[in-house]
Amino acid sequence: MSEQTDRRVREASRRHFLQAGAALAGGSAVAGLGSSRALAESGNNLPPNVPEWMKAPGDPMGSQPYGTPSVHEKGVVKNISKTLQQYISASGRTPLQDLDGIITPNGLFYERHHGGVPTIDPAEHRLMLHGMVDRPLLFTMEDIRRFPSQSRIHFIECSGNPVYTKPYGKTASDLVGLVSCAEWTGVPLKTVLDEAGLQAGAKWIVAEGADAAALTRSIPIEKCLDDAMLVYSQNGERLRPQQGYPLRLLLPGFEGNMNVKWLRRLKVVAEPAYSREETSKYTDPMPDGTAREFTFYMEAKSIITRPSGGQRLSARGFCEITGLAWSGHGKIKRVEVSVDDGKSWQDAELQEPVLTRALTRFRLPWRWDGSPAVIQSRATDETGYVQPTLAELVAVRGLNSFYHNNAIWPWRIDANGEVSNAQA
Amino acid sequence: MRRLDLEAALLAGAIALLGAGAQAEERYGIGRPATPAEIAGWNIDIGRDGANLPAGSGSVVRGRIVFAEQCAACHGDKGQGGVGDRLVGGQGTLASPKPIRTVGSYWPYAPTLFDYIRRAMPQNAPQSLSDDDVYAVSAYVLSLNGVVPDNAVLDAKSLAAIRMPNRDGFVSDPRPDVHNH
Numbered sequence: 001m002s003e004q005t006d007r008r009v010r011e012a013s014r015r016h017f018l019q020a021g022a023a024l025a026g027g028s029a030v031a032g033l034g035s036s037r038a039l040a041e042s043g044n045n046l047p048p049n050v051p052e053w054m055k056a057p058g059d060p061m062g063s064q065p066y067g068t069p070s071v072h073e074k075g076v077v078k079n080i081s082k083t084l085q086q087y088i089s090a091s092g093r094t095p096l097q098d099l100d101g102i103i104t105p106n107g108l109f110y111e112r113h114h115g116g117v118p119t120i121d122p123a124e125h126r127l128m129l130h131g132m133v134d135r136p137l138l139f140t141m142e143d144i145r146r147f148p149s150q151s152r153i154h155f156i157e158c159s160g161n162p163v164y165t166k167p168y169g170k171t172a173s174d175l176v177g178l179v180s181c182a183e184w185t186g187v188p189l190k191t192v193l194d195e196a197g198l199q200a201g202a203k204w205i206v207a208e209g210a211d212a213a214a215l216t217r218s219i220p221i222e223k224c225l226d227d228a229m230l231v232y233s234q235n236g237e238r239l240r241p242q243q244g245y246p247l248r249l250l251l252p253g254f255e256g257n258m259n260v261k262w263l264r265r266l267k268v269v270a271e272p273a274y275s276r277e278e279t280s281k282y283t284d285p286m287p288d289g290t291a292r293e294f295t296f297y298m299e300a301k302s303i304i305t306r307p308s309g310g311q312r313l314s315a316r317g318f319c320e321i322t323g324l325a326w327s328g329h330g331k332i333k334r335v336e337v338s339v340d341d342g343k344s345w346q347d348a349e350l351q352e353p354v355l356t357r358a359l360t361r362f363r364l365p366w367r368w369d370g371s372p373a374v375i376q377s378r379a380t381d382e383t384g385y386v387q388p389t390l391a392e393l394v395a396v397r398g399l400n401s402f403y404h405n406n407a408i409w410p411w412r413i414d415a416n417g418e419v420s421n422a423q424a
Numbered sequence: 425m426r427r428l429d430l431e432a433a434l435l436a437g438a439i440a441l442l443g444a445g446a447q448a449e450e451r452y453g454i455g456r457p458a459t460p461a462e463i464a465g466w467n468i469d470i471g472r473d474g475a476n477l478p479a480g481s482g483s484v485v486r487g488r489i490v491f492a493e494q495c496a497a498c499h500g501d502k503g504q505g506g507v508g509d510r511l512v513g514g515q516g517t518l519a520s521p522k523p524i525r526t527v528g529s530y531w532p533y534a535p536t537l538f539d540y541i542r543r544a545m546p547q548n549a550p551q552s553l554s555d556d557d558v559y560a561v562s563a564y565v566l567s568l569n570g571v572v573p574d575n576a577v578l579d580a581k582s583l584a585a586i587r588m589p590n591r592d593g594f595v596s597d598p599r600p601d602v603h604n605h
Contacts, residue, residue, distance in 0.1 A: 085507050088547060115544060129455075130463050137455040138462060146454050195451055206469055212550050214543035216469060265466055274472040276540040279532050280525070283594065289519030291530075293594040388602040396601050400523050404599075 078108060079173040089114045089213070091158065093177025096324065097305045102351070102359040103153070104180035106235050110256075111242045112158050112178065114277075115212030118262055122246040125210065127230070131268035134197030141246050144230060147187035147195075152229070152252070153358045155181040155326050157298045159255035159282060159403035164394060168424050172308040172323075175409055175421070176301070179326065181359035184250050186231035189224050198268060206273045207249050210264035217258045218272035219251060223296075227252050227357075230263065252357040253328030254296045255403070257282050287398030298328035300387050301406035302335055302362070302379035313417035316370040321348070322363045327381035331355065334380040335362040341374035341410070348377065356382075368413070374422050376410035390423065468543055472533035474584025481579035482560025484567040490557045491564050494546045503527075503568045508547070512568045515589055528569025532594060534586035538562050559583065 045051035069076065079093040091112040094104055104110075111117075122141045130136035158178035162169060169175040193205075198221075205224050209215040219228065229250040232239060239245040244261025251258050257277055272278065272294070284292040302325035307313055321339070325332045331354050336345035351361035362377065379387045390407035410422035470476050492501065498508030503526075505511065514524025523529075531537060542558045544550050553561070563578040571586060572578070 115547065115550065128458050128463065128466055130458055130467070136458040136463060138458040139455040143454050147452060191452075195454060208469070212544070212547070214468070214550065216539075216543070267467065267469065271471075273469050273539075274533055274536050275469070276536065276544075279536065279594070280527075280530060280540075285518065285523055285525070286595075287519065289523075290593055290595045291518075292597050295597040295599065297597075297599070299599065384605070385600055386605040388604050392602050392604050399521070400518075 076108070078111065079171070079177050088116045091178060093173045094180045095173045096177055096179075096303065097172040097308045097311065099305070100361075102181050102324070102361050103235060104182055104359075106182070106237065106240050106243070109180040109182060109234070109240070109243060110156075110158065110178045112256060113211065113213070113242070113261070114215050117241050118211045119241065120210060120246060120262060125246050125262075125264070127247060127263060128265045129192065129196050129268075130265075131206075132199040132202040132270065133193075133268050134199060135195075137196050139192075141232065144187060144192075144232060144247060147191055149185055150188055150229065151183055151185040151233075152227075153181065153183045153355050154250065154252040155179055155357065155359050156250070156256045156259055157301075157326070157328075159257060159295075159298065160405075162405055164390075164397070164399050164401050164405050166424070168421055169309070170421055170424070171310040172303050172305045174309070176303050178256070179324075179359070181326075182234045183236070184229060184231045185233035185236075186229045186247075186250065189228035189230055189249070190226075192230060193224060193268075196268075201270050202268045204269050204272050206265075206267040206269055206275075207258075207260040207263060208265040208267070209244075209260045210262040215257075215260060215277060216273055216275040217260055217277055218269075218275065218294075219249075219254075219258060220294075220296075221268075223251055223254065251296075253298060253330075255282065255298055258296065282403060284397070284403050285400040287400060295404055296328075298326075299404065299406045300327035300329065300332070300379045300381040300385050301325065302332075302377040302387060303409055304337070304375055304377050304411060307375070307413065307419045308411055309419055309421045311419045313368055313413060313419070315417075316368055319366050319368045320363055321366050321375060321377075322361065323377050325350075325360045325362055325377070325379040326358065327379065327383075327385070328357060329385065330357065330382040332360040332362075332379055333382045333384075335360070336378045336380075337362075337364045337375065338378070339366060339373055339375050342376065345378065368417075370415065372415050373413045374410050375413065376408050376422075378408050468539070470535045470539035470542075472536055474535040474580055477535055477538060477580035477583060478555045479580070480555040480559055481577055482556050482558070482563055483577040484560075484563045484572065484574050486557070487560035487562070487564025487567070490553070490561050494553065495561065498547065503565060511565050515569075518590070518593065526569065527565050528571060528589060530590050530593070532588055532591045534562070534566065534571075534583050534588055537565065538583060 076095055076098045079095055084090050094108050094110045127139040161178035162175045203221050204218045206218050231248050231250045247263045248261045249259050249263050284295050304323035306322050321337055325335045335348040337348045338345045348362040348364040354360050387408055393407050412420050412422040498506055499511050500506045503511035511527050514526045514529035517524045538558055541561055559578050563576050566572045567574055
């Protein structure tokens with residue numbers, strides 16, 4: 001580029017920055033309405049006028065070396081509570097109600113970490129594989145990427161999504177935003193285990209993260225030899241630090257905590273570690289005082305994301321109902337939707353591809369007649385398992401449980417179109 | 425015929441041996457051997473039976489001092505909780521509508537308490553305590569829960585010998601547990 005071009009690029013970028021700032025300031029002045037709406041209401045860019053963005057060149061190539069969403073989508077961010085006791089061991093949720101399709105953008109993938117997000121130099125990261133193996137091995141990231149690779153689409157879901165007791169969340173994200181879905185690339189764990197040679201009696205693998213929690217979970221060997229993966233890329237690019245850069249474990253359908261991030265060590269053993277994360281936490285207390293341990297699978301679940309809590313129907317008439325369904329046990333076979341508070345149910349259309357242990361998008365065309373309604377969805381997976389109601393879950397598990405709540409969640413639509421949590 | 429069968433069997437056996445050899449050859453040869461010293465540095469997990477507990481020891485008396493310096497800011501001076509989890513009390517509450525889950529009421533194995541404290545605590549400086557101090561803090565937390573006496577000194581053997589109150593409180597996963605169809 002010539003010096004002159006350089007200068008033009010810089011000037012255009014600066015101009016864009018100033019315009020974006022002005023647009024945002026305008027947006028915030030109208031309390032909650034989007035900035036695009038604020039501009040539109042001025043009328044200057046609407047027919048018959050020529051929009052201002054047609055009267056001058058737009059941003060030059062290179063003004064954004066790594067693309068980010070439109071400034072008008074600034075509100076679509078992770079849902080992170082402002083009142084957490086602490087932010088080192090904490091979670092941030094995917095804004096499910098603002099997204100389409102089944103793939104979660106990397107910047108909006110839910111986060112849960114127990115010792116903050118480490119900044120790991122991949123050149124100084126190692127995976128150690130030892131214990132009951134013929135050949136204890138140490139791998140660099142370059143080594144890991146030399147193995148035959150594989151890409152698969154799977155969801156990951158935190159097991160506490162949502163809790164069983166009030167207060168329940170207001171939005172779909174508040175309720176079940178600790179689930180996200182991506183295309184993962186890496187190497188089947190089995191391939192790497194074969195390289196070391198499993199010894200007789202190997203029943204579990206203890207996985208450990210290179211974070212400040214050195215988070216540790218025990219994985220049954222059957223899962224390790226089935227569909228477990230060592231993952232280094234997510235939606236085509238290297239893992240984000242929040243997702244375990246440079247290496248994480250992926251255990252499709254198992255609770256999120258077991259998909260150990262920043263993976264540094266795999267120890268093949270005969271029995272589980274009974275680590276803090278699989279005894280003191282991530283166990284399921286029952287009413288009789290016992291607690292279930294090693295509750296790995298996330299059972300079938302669904303949620304209507306539009307219309308959903310916090311949204312408002314703008315008009316009577318056509319209103320597509322859409323949402324997400326998923327199961328740790330395989331593919332979603334069926335999603336039913338009720339628009340009459342559970343009295344009757346109709347089959348929703350499932351968007352292809354319907355993938356095993358992946359989010360599945362469902363849709364139902366609907367006409368809202370302007371009267372109050374309660375809408376909800378119910379998923380069935382390929383094992384025949386049907387998503388339960390909260391009452392059915394609580395009848396079996398009581399209210400002391402924290403994890404693995406996969407209840408049906410109804411939304412109430414008021415006559416004025418406002419949508420809210422019907423259980424709240 | 426019989427001789428042919430024998431030859432065939434021998435041949436099949438030879439091919440099987442060759443096959444096994446070929447399979448071994450098919451390893452990718454990626455990665456390098458992890459040395460015993462490298463493994464020793466990272467192999468920090470402690471078995472529930474105390475396997476892999478290091479040498480050293482710590483007293484409740486020393487643990488009280490370390491706890492006040494390193495732990496009390498988050499867990500409270502008596503382990504009553506704060507920003508960090510409550511560590512003390514709750515025994516007998518697990519079957520009630522307000523269960524209190526602590527080291528004393530819920531945690532099933534004493535050696536894994538050592539494991540967790542050493543690997544992850546204190547939150548602002550994990551893996552900074554000496555093994556002796558991890559034994560000491562473990563002893564102090566256990567004493568606050570009445571699991572060991574105030575004059576206890578714990579090492580690998582005595583920590584592994586402790587029977588936690590909720591040791592038998594865990595059951596396997598019975599799901600699917602809701603039969604609604």
